[in-house]
Amino acid sequence: MTSSRSFLNKLRLALLAALCLLSGCQHAPTGKPAASGEPVAEIATLRVVVYPIENLSGTPAPVKEIRRAWIAKLRGLGLEVVTDAEMERVFAKYRIRYTGGVDTTTAQAFRKEAGADAIVVSSLEIYGDLPPKLSLMSRLVSTEEKPRVFWMDSDGISGDDSPGLLGLGLVSDFKVVQERVLQRLANSLRLYLEDDPRQCDRGSLESKFAPKTVARPTPAGQEKRTSIAVVPFYNESFRNSAGQLLQLHFVNQLACLARVDVVEPGLVREKMLSIRMVMREGISTRDVDVMSYILESDYVLSGTVFDYQDPLGGSGIPKLDFNALLADKINRKLVFASKSYNEGDDGVYFYDVGLYRNADRMAEKMTGRVVSEMRLGERKTKSDRPSN
Amino acid sequence: MTLLTRITGTSRLKYALLAVALLSLNACAALGKTDVYRDSNMDFGSLHTVAVLPFTNLTKEQQANDRVRDVFTSELMATGGIYVVPAGEVARGIVAAGAGSPSTPTSEEAMKICKNVKADALFTGTLREYGEIRSGTASANAIVLSIQLMEGQTGRVVWSADTTQGGITLKDRLLGGGGQPLNIVTQKAVNDLIKKLFE
Numbered sequence: 001m002t003s004s005r006s007f008l009n010k011l012r013l014a015l016l017a018a019l020c021l022l023s024g025c026q027h028a029p030t031g032k033p034a035a036s037g038e039p040v041a042e043i044a045t046l047r048v049v050v051y052p053i054e055n056l057s058g059t060p061a062p063v064k065e066i067r068r069a070w071i072a073k074l075r076g077l078g079l080e081v082v083t084d085a086e087m088e089r090v091f092a093k094y095r096i097r098y099t100g101g102v103d104t105t106t107a108q109a110f111r112k113e114a115g116a117d118a119i120v121v122s123s124l125e126i127y128g129d130l131p132p133k134l135s136l137m138s139r140l141v142s143t144e145e146k147p148r149v150f151w152m153d154s155d156g157i158s159g160d161d162s163p164g165l166l167g168l169g170l171v172s173d174f175k176v177v178q179e180r181v182l183q184r185l186a187n188s189l190r191l192y193l194e195d196d197p198r199q200c201d202r203g204s205l206e207s208k209f210a211p212k213t214v215a216r217p218t219p220a221g222q223e224k225r226t227s228i229a230v231v232p233f234y235n236e237s238f239r240n241s242a243g244q245l246l247q248l249h250f251v252n253q254l255a256c257l258a259r260v261d262v263v264e265p266g267l268v269r270e271k272m273l274s275i276r277m278v279m280r281e282g283i284s285t286r287d288v289d290v291m292s293y294i295l296e297s298d299y300v301l302s303g304t305v306f307d308y309q310d311p312l313g314g315s316g317i318p319k320l321d322f323n324a325l326l327a328d329k330i331n332r333k334l335v336f337a338s339k340s341y342n343e344g345d346d347g348v349y350f351y352d353v354g355l356y357r358n359a360d361r362m363a364e365k366m367t368g369r370v371v372s373e374m375r376l377g378e379r380k381t382k383s384d385r386p387s388n
Numbered sequence: 389m390t391l392l393t394r395i396t397g398t399s400r401l402k403y404a405l406l407a408v409a410l411l412s413l414n415a416c417a418a419l420g421k422t423d424v425y426r427d428s429n430m431d432f433g434s435l436h437t438v439a440v441l442p443f444t445n446l447t448k449e450q451q452a453n454d455r456v457r458d459v460f461t462s463e464l465m466a467t468g469g470i471y472v473v474p475a476g477e478v479a480r481g482i483v484a485a486g487a488g489s490p491s492t493p494t495s496e497e498a499m500k501i502c503k504n505v506k507a508d509a510l511f512t513g514t515l516r517e518y519g520e521i522r523s524g525t526a527s528a529n530a531i532v533l534s535i536q537l538m539e540g541q542t543g544r545v546v547w548s549a550d551t552t553q554g555g556i557t558l559k560d561r562l563l564g565g566g567g568q569p570l571n572i573v574t575q576k577a578v579n580d581l582i583k584k585l586f587e
Contacts, residue, residue, distance in 0.1 A: 212575065215465035217472075234476075236451055280483070282476035304475070306455055321571070323458055325474055334474060339462035341571050 046193075047080045048140070049087055049110050050120045054100040056241040057135075059312075061127035066136070069178060070122065073186040077193065082114045090114055100244075101266020102141040111143035118142050118150065121266070125245055125360045128312045131159030132174035134181050135360035137248050139255070140189070147264045150384055151199075152255045153188040154248075155181050156360040197381040200256035202368060206354075208347045209365040211324075211338035214373050218328065218335050226376065228254055229263040229297040231272070233322065234282045234304040242308035245360075246322055249367040250301060259377040263295050271295055283325065285332050292329035299335070300327045307341070310359035317344035318359035324370050336374050340366045424584050427546040430539065432585075435508045438537075439473040439481065439501065440464070443513035444491040452518040453491075456533060456574055460513070463578045467586070473505045481505035495543025502540030509546070512536045519570065523556050528567025530554035531577045537585070549584045553577040 050071050053063040071081055090096070094109040102119050110116040119141045126135035135156025142148045157180050159171035171177055191199040230250045235243035247265060254262040271277075271294045279287055283302035291300045307321035319342075326336035344356040356362050440461050445453035457475075465472045473481075481504035482490045487497040491512060502510055517532035534550035554573035560566070567573075 212571075213459075213462040213466045215462065215468070217465060217468075236454055279476055280479040282474055282479070284474065284477040284480045286480065287476065302476075304454075304458060306451070306458065321455075323462060327474070333471065334465075337462060337465050337472075339459060343569075 045080070046078075046118065047082060047114075047116050048074065048118045048120050049082045049090075049114060049116045050074065051087075051099040051122065053136075054121070054123045055127075056100075056245055057124050057127040058240050059127055061124055063124060066124070066134075066178060066182075067122070070120075070136075070138070070182055070185075073182050074120065074189075077186060077190055082110075082116055086114050098266070098269070101269055102143075102147045102264055103266045103270035104145070104147070105270075106266070107141070107143040107147040108145070116143050119147075123245075123248060125154070126156055126310055126358060128158070129174070132171060132177040133158045133312065133358065134174070134177050135358060136181055136185065137252065138185055138189075139251075140192075141264050141266070147267055148384075149251065149255045149262055149264050151189055151192040152252045153185055154252055154360065154364060155184045155188075156358045157181050158357045161357060192383050195383045199383065200379040200381070202256070202364070205365050205368045205372065206347075209340075209342055209362065210369045211340040211366075211373060213337075213339040215337040216335065217337070218331055218333050225259045225261065226299060227261040227263065227295075227297040228299045228301055228326075228376075229268050229291055229295045230254065230265065230301045231268055231279070231283065231287075231291065233302065234279065236304055236306050237308045237321075239308045239310075242305045245308065245363065246303065246305050246367070249360075249363045250324070250371065252364070253367050253371040254301075254376075256379050257371070257376050258380045258382075263297055268295065283327060285327075288327040288329065288332060298329050300329070301325070302327070308359060308363075318356060318362055319343045320359060320362050320366060322366075324367075326374060338370050338373060340370060342366060423550050424587075425545075425548040427544070430546040432547070435470060437471045437473060437507045438464070439478045439505050439507040439510040440475075441478065441482070441493065441501070441510055441512050442491045443515050443533075446514060446516050447518040449519050453513075453515050456515055456518065456531070456578070457513070459571075459574050460511070460535070460578045460581070463575065463582055467582060469586070473507055477505050493538075495538070498538045498543040499540060507540055509540050510538050512538065517552075518574075520566070521555065524561075526556045526561045526564065528554055528556045528560045529570045529573045530567075531570075531573050533577050533581065535581050547585060549581055551577045551580040551584075553580065 050067065053067050055061055055063055074081055090109050090113045094105060096106050100123060101121060110119060120138060121141055122136060122138040124136055126133050137154035139152035140150045142150055157177050159177055162169040230247050233243035233246040251262050251265055254260050275290060277287060282304055283300060288300045301324065303322055303324040305322040307319045309319040311318065321341040323337065323339045325334050327333065328335045342362055344362065348355045440457055443453035443457050461472050464470055481501045484504045485497055485500035487493050487501060493501060498510055513533060513535040515533055517530055519529065520527050521530045531554055532552045536545050537547040538544065539546045553576045554567060556567065
C-alpha cells in the first residue's frame with residue numbers, strides 16, 4: 001500500500017515536470033523567452049513616446065486598438081509612456097504628420113517639449129481577418145540630436161500557421177494572434193533593456209533563404225565601425241509600400257550587428273526630401289555621394305523589389321523577389337550585390353512541413369541571410385542605451 | 389568469288405553512307421554554333437566595367453524584361469570578372485545621353501551612355517519569350533533571350549548570342565508538374581549566355 005502511494009506520488013511529480021517542460025516548449029520556437037511580468041528596474045525612468053502605428057499593410061486595420069494593447073505591454077515593462085494628449089500637442093505645435101520614422105526636428109521636439117528619452121515607432125506589415133493575421137515591426141529610436149535605432153524587432157503570426165491534427169491548432173480569434181505578437185515583441189524589448197546577450201538571437205536562418213547570387217566586386221572594410229544608410233527599395237512589385245517594407249527589414253537586421261550603426265529611416269527620409277532626391281530605377285553614384293555625405297554614412301544600401309506577395313484569405317503562398325546593393329562612399333562603387341527569391345513552399349515535400357504562410361517571416365529570414373553574406377561582423381550581445 | 393566481291397562492294401557502300409552521315413552530323417554541329425557572333429578583332433579582356441541597358445520586352449508579361457535584366461546583372465557581377473554599373477546609374481546615363489529608345493540605342497547613343505556611366509561597353513537585349521507555354525494538357529516555363537554587347541569606344545556590336553531554356557519535356561508530358569520554376573529557368577538562360585561570353 002505504501003509503495004503504491006509512493007509510486008503515485010512519483011507519477012504525479014513526473015507529470016508535473018512534464019507539464020512544466022511542455023509549457024516551456026510553447027515559447028521555444030520563437031527563440032524569445034517569456035516575460036516574467038515584473039518591470040525591469042533599471043529602465044523604470046525611461047520615458048517614451050509611442051507613435052501611432054503606420055499602416056503599410058495596404059488594408060484597413062484596427063491600428064488604434066493594436067497601439068493601445070502595445071502601450072499596455074510597454075507599461076508592463078516599466079516604461080513611462082507619454083500621454084496621447086501631450087503627444088498630440090507636440091504634433092500640432094511642430095506640425096508633425098509623418099509617424100513612420102523619427103527625424104531631427106521631431107526628436108528634438110519630443111525631447112524638449114515632452115522630456116522623452118526615446119520614441120517607439122511601429123509599422124503594420126500584414127493584417128488579415130480570415131484567418132487572423134498580424135505582422136508588426138517596432139523600433140526604439142533615441143531623441144538625441146541625431147536619432148539612433150537602439151532596438152528593433154518584428155513578429156508576425158497567422159491563425160493557420162500550425163493547424164495541427166484535425167485543425168485543432170487553428171486560431172480564429174484575432175485577439176489571440178494580437179496578444180501573441182505583442183507579447184513576443186515585448187519579450188524582445190525586455191531582452192534589450194535587460195542587456196541580455198540573447199537580444200539579437202533571431203533563431204536559425206534556413207539555407208533555403210540564402211541569396212541565389214552573391215557578388216562582391218570590391219572588398220568592404222571589415223575592421224572599423226561602419227555606418228549604413230538604408231534607402232527605400234525601388235518598388236517594381238504590385239504591392240504598395242513593398243520598397244519601404246524591405247527597407248525596414250534590412251534596418252531590423254543591420255541594427256543587430258555589433259559594429260554597424262544603422263541610420264534611422266526617418267532621418268533618411270528627411271534628408272531625401274530636403275534635397276528632393278528622386279531615384280530612377282534605383283540608386284546612382286551621385287545618389288550614393290550625396291546620401292553618404294549628408295547622412296555621414298560609410299555605405300548606402302538600396303535595391304529593387306520585384307515581388308512581395310502575401311496572399312490573404314488562407315489560400316495561396318507568399319512570394320518574394322528582390323536584389324540588394326551595398327555601395328561604398330569612398331570608392332563610389334558597389335561592394336556587395338545579391339539576388340534573392342523564394343516562395344513559401346520552397347523545400348516543402350510532405351504534409352506542409354516547412355511551409356511559410358506569411359511574407360514577413362520569409363522577408364526576415366531572407367534579409368537576415370543577405371546581411372550575414374555582407375560579412376559586416378558579429379551580432380550584438382550588449383545593448384547600446386539611450387542617453388538621458 | 390563473285391559473291392564475296394559483291395559483299396565487299398555492299399560494305400564499301402555502307403561505309404561510304406556512314407561517312408556521309410557523320411559528316412552531315414558534323415555540319416549540323418557547326419550550324420548550332422552560329423547563335424554566337426564574336427568580333428575577332430575585339431579584345432574582351434580589356435572590358436572591366438559594363439552597363440546593362442533595359443531589355444526590349446516582346447512578351448505579354450509586364451516587367452519581364454526588368455526581372456531578366458536584374459538576374460543577368462547579378463549573375464554577370466557574380467562571375468567576379470566584370471563590374472556592372474548599377475541600374476540607377478545607367479538610367480541617369482540614358483537620360484543624360486538623350487537616348488530616344490533606351491533598349492535599342494544607336495552607335496552614337498551607345499558611346500554617349502558609356503561615356504556618361506564610365507563603362508567600357510554596354511549590353512542590350514531582347515526578351516522574346518517568358519512565362520508558361522502550353523501544349524495540349526502539358527505546360528512548362530520557357531524563356532528565349534538574345535543579348536548584344538556594344539563597345540563603348542566605337543559603338544560597334546562586338547558580341548551577340550541567344551539562348552532558349554525550359555519548355556515542355558517528355559517528363560512534363562508524361563508526369564505533368566508544370567516544369568521548372570521560372571526563376572530557375574531564367575538563371576539557366578542567363579548562365580548559358582554568360583558561358584558563351586567567356587568561352
